[in-house]
Amino acid sequence: MNIVIITHNYIRRRGDLTALYLHRLSAGLVARGMTVTVVCPHAPGLAREETIDGVGIIRFAYPLSEKKPIAYGGGMHQEVAGSWWGKVVFAGFLRSFHRAADEVCRRIQPDLIWANWWIPPGLVAARIAARRNIPLVVSSHGTDISLLEKKGLTKILSRYVYRRTDRATVVSSFLKDRLLRHVDSIAADRVAVIPMPIGMETFPRTAPPHNDPPVLLSVARFTRQKRLDDIIAAAAKLAGEGLWFRVVMVGEGPLESELKALVDREHLGDRFEFVPLVAQQKLGELYRQSDIVVLSSEGEGFGLVLVEAGLTGRPVIGARSGGIVDIIEDEVNGLLYPPGDVDALAGCLWKLFSDPALRDRLGAAGHARAMERFATPVLIDRVRELFISVASPRKGTA
Incomplete structure (x- = not known):
């Protein structure tokens, strides 16, 4: 043909x-x-x-x-x-x-x-x-x-x-x-x-790192549609409740200065790390070094980040919006929350930060689904x- x-x-x-x-x-x-x-x-x-x-x-x-x-x-x-x-x-x-x-x-x-x-x-x-x-x-x-x-x-x-x-x-x-x-x-x-x-060779499955403190990864353009300020607001709530964790934000875009300023205002500078967009090989390493991956976008066309995370065996959290719902089945291979609902996002983060066994179960299910549907x-x-x-x-x- x-x-x-x-x-x-x-x-x-x-x-x-x-x-x-x-x-x-x-x-x-x-x-x-x-x-x-x-x-x-x-x-x-x-x-x-x-x-x-x-x-x-x-x-x-x-x-x-x-x-x-x-x-x-x-x-x-x-x-x-x-x-x-x-x-x-x-x-x-x-x-x-x-x-x-x-x-x-x-x-x-x-x-x-x-x-x-x-x-x-x-x-x-x-x-x-x-x-x-x-x-x-x-x-x-x-x-x-x-x-x-x-x-x-x-x-x-x-x-x-x-x-x-x-x-x-x-x-x-x-x-x-x-x-x-x-x-x-x-x-x-x-x-x-x-x-x-997706280039499966770049995102091989590895054993969960079980970092202490746990590491949350976000990979997204720094634009309004990605709603990255929701992640910062949810992190501020959890930090105020005494939970310790780290957040790695990978990306670039017009809101970079604004997001960094928001982190400083919330006194989260010792918890957040901003990383410029990196090559696929390096991105695969960042997935494998993380405990949880989050995509907070509203109206996301697909949600490639979530599939990449699934291939590496990492549990995911996503806004119940756009193409994200094609990838995440709530409580099966990840957690969903209403887009823009900071309290609900904070609840999802707390649930996974505090339960390594749940992270492992969702990560394993996410890998199986990624291989079945998106390989x-x-x-x-x-x-x-x-x-x-x-x-x-x-x-x-x-």
Whole structure:
């Protein structure tokens, strides 16, 4: 089976973390006998064509791609919306993207096109798939789903894409609900929930450390949506009750100074450690050195941190919100609390800080669930089965 992946985000070299989960899926499909070709933007210093782990990568140039690249920066949507100049550059980007992807599909004649993110890749792929009668799967990973809430041109474009989509995938039930709420051109039975794969070799299970005092780990961007101030407030309550513990906060973002100031105001400086974003290998070490992992976000698209923690065998606490509820079953493989409820979060922390046996039980259950539902081989097989089911009927009627 021959697959063409159309995406604006893909690894640029070995070891790159950019959309690494997409490369893991692509390489896994190749290992299972499929041929995979990726069409993605060029960037300064990259080869125009290369093969990594059996995946063919074709990178297209676009106007000003050498002087003012808009791909791989993580802020394409904001840059386009923020200025007329951004819109002009984006128009040239789209034309070049379509031309390159269409030429690859003309030459390869794939059995299926897989667009990752509905815009811009889905927009490019929908036109090609319709014109060349190629089955189309469109996958969304979170950021592009939020764009569906906008009206006007965005609403028109999303209907255009999903009307031409054979199957869509999202990474959580929460995102599926949001997609169906804002797009009326695709039915619920055509949307599958398939989480993103994780590098299991980076997060091996180890014995619980049973630190004294216990260590709580948070891994998140320092933004409002992550509600990290709730963790600090809950820690202040527990410290006031005489409980001793440490908190490691890994991340970066616009609220870093504000969060550090809040820690100082609550006189928690001797309990908190702030760590900048680190490489995956170092992050795995931090999970293994912790006793509990918490994700306090509201409206989290998936909750990758919780799966990584589960793989290492660490118990987790999460806000009952967004994709987190796909990962945590309360009192089975972790604890849930209402988002923003500091007292409830403090109660969950107290429960796990004071009961090592409960931590061990929840951590073991979390590992079992992560291996059963989120292990990379499991997800690769699910994607492969989906692609075969989508492409086979079309081939049978060709």
